[in-house]
Amino acid sequence: MGRSSSLPLFETKSSRRRLLFKFYLASVLVAICLIWAYRISYLPEGLLQRWAWIGLFIAEVWFTFYWIVTQVLRWNLTFRDRLSQRYEKHLPGIDIFVCTADPVLEPPIMVFNTVLSVMAYDYPPEKLNIYLSDDGGSDLTFYAMLEASKFSKYWLPFCKKFNVEPRSPEAYFRSAVEPDNKVKEWLFIKEVYLDMKNRIESTSKLGKVSDEIRKEHKGFRDWDFVSSRRDHQTILEILINGRDPKFVDSEGQTLPTFVYLAREKRPQYPHHFKAGAMNSLIRVSSSVSNSPIILNVDCDMYSNNANSIRNALCFFMDDEKGHEIGYVQSPQAFENITKNDLYGNSLHVSAEVEIAGLDANGGPPYFGTGCFHRREALCGKQYIKGYKVDLKKVDEKTVEVNSKKLEEVSKVLASCSYENDTEWGKEMGLKYGYATEDVMTGLCIQCRGWRSINYNPERKAFLGVAPTTLLQSLVQHKRWAEGNLHIFLSKYCPFLHGLRKIPFKLQVSYCTYLLWAANSLATLYYVSVPSICLLRGISLFPQASNPWFQPFAYAMLSNRIYGLGEFVWCDGTFHGWWNDQRIWLFKRTSSYFFASADNVLRLLGFTKSAFAITAKVVDEDVSKRYEQEVMEFGSQSPVFNIIVTLALFNMFCFLGVMKRIVFSQTKILDEFAVQIILCGLLVIINMPVYEALFFRKDKGRMPTSVTCKSVVFALLVYSIAVC
């Protein structure tokens, strides 16, 4: 016993990359040097040729730079292991924040399930406090939360008894097999759940809470108060007060505290989206439970592992290294990824490789969900060497048992004028003004001296919902890339603002994410100019028979093969990798382009960052196509115009060249090998686009207006290029 209590609570395994990885890096670097040497020594004569050449060279320099950044990230990886739990009697309180914002895009039944999954953690219920923030201020969501507090009375004992996993009722009953013994009770709970689900869903469908239900829950809320998403007063209800002996489950055990909050929203006050919601929650929770650890999840991210809290605590409570840890982040994982991951949403490589790399270089970013925070660090405290807090003894609020009184006090904290002239959104809480408030907040916490930890258990801690249409996926990435570039511009330029406190390697590693958007111009150049030049007969690469051809071939091929290896190593399929390449192209040419453009506009003072919520449900036929991995284009968006124009233009070029080859000019095969291959690859990867344009009849095909516009654009560029 004496010995085991001196062992660290967690262990870190480092994997230094092996010889093969180093050889790969060195060989690619040699190839890149050769490419540069070729570019500089063979600068062509003609004006047009010369500029096309220089542009290409600049793009290649950029790709090299970005590639180096991504390799720095990959140099070391760390994996965390062997969590031990020994503080059973002295566990700190945990406040869990769940955010929702829109009852249509985020169905109340989903929020219901997420809330129940986090209420049912394997953790003493008197130390658990769940806070739901509803930015929609919706009756429908509120009603679902009332039902959740009722259902928890059965669900929590049920989870313990049957050792349920995962603890989201929906996810559990979807796949669970009925146990042989005690079937009666099991079936009963399942029935109660299905019944409740039915009522919540039909209420949602109706769009309003029926009079009967209102009557039934009369004491709770002013049901006649009509809230719109933009404008409503604060609604705060302590649905379960864990300190009040009145609230017990069906077995007489304490229940976790559960609070519903819809902060005040007024059109003339900026509400700062999720960051604003989180900051309200931080304040309200401080007056109710004030736990030293805060877990935050999005409303679609249910807990998939009932031990996560205990595991995450091992990091914070380790005597040796725990005190400097500001937050513990779990990589995002999703439950609705199809086999070949049509939209490249799985983030597997990011979760298994990139974040392990960031962890080795100083700690992962905060990704907005699935993250355990030290309250003090989140609220702006600086870490000073030698700082120690014994989480086992932290004072929690001696909570007022009277819910009504408590509600009145807390309401003030969620009003929209509360933050006027305070540091909230600047030095305290989540940062305002960034589309990726999470990444910015995490970076600032690290800059204040705290470390972060990657917690990636075998059984995923949380599972969420990834976008199920191409447009949603691209819009989400646009928001991310836009926010991240914004962070780069304000933190790295011009004075490396406050970054000196974090390791240099971490600064570089962060750039893998922060510079996503910056890839767009170089990529757009690389997928259009070589094809244009191909049409005009301008050669931009060495001939296939020329020895200079080899470094180009090697750099391009080895990079892709390495990426494929990594992808498959992270449990991807070959087809999945191919899909990922396509999405990589789409993102870089559309999402990232718009993200860069938005940053320019913001610098010029034209736009402000906004937050387009990702829908978590779609129509039945859309979701059917998603399951069949058929790409969804069926809506209009400028994003598609770029993608389709590029696809069509490259197709025209390819057909043009084929014609010339067929009509006996076979020598261009040698002279323009790289350009022809590039153009051909673009045509192959764009196959789903051509299908959606010309062959499909379903609703997911390309909208006619997008088709028309893009055909005109592509023909225009084509005719300019040939004449």
Ligand SMILES: O=c1ccn([C@@H]2O[C@H](COP(=O)(O)OP(=O)(O)O[C@H]3O[C@H](CO)[C@@H](O)[C@H](O)[C@H]3O)[C@@H](O)[C@H]2O)c(=O)[nH]1
């Ligand atoms: O005004 C708002 C807007 C959003 N949300 C909530 O924020 C969460 C994330 O929104 P979602 O539309 O699902 O965006 P994602 O792109 O999936 O979010 C990722 O990226 C965001 C930053 O761009 C992070 O905040 C998220 O945690 C991270 O999961 C959801 O629970 C929303 O309910 C609010 O509470 N208030």
Ligand SMILES: [Mn+2]
């Ligand atoms: Mn989401």
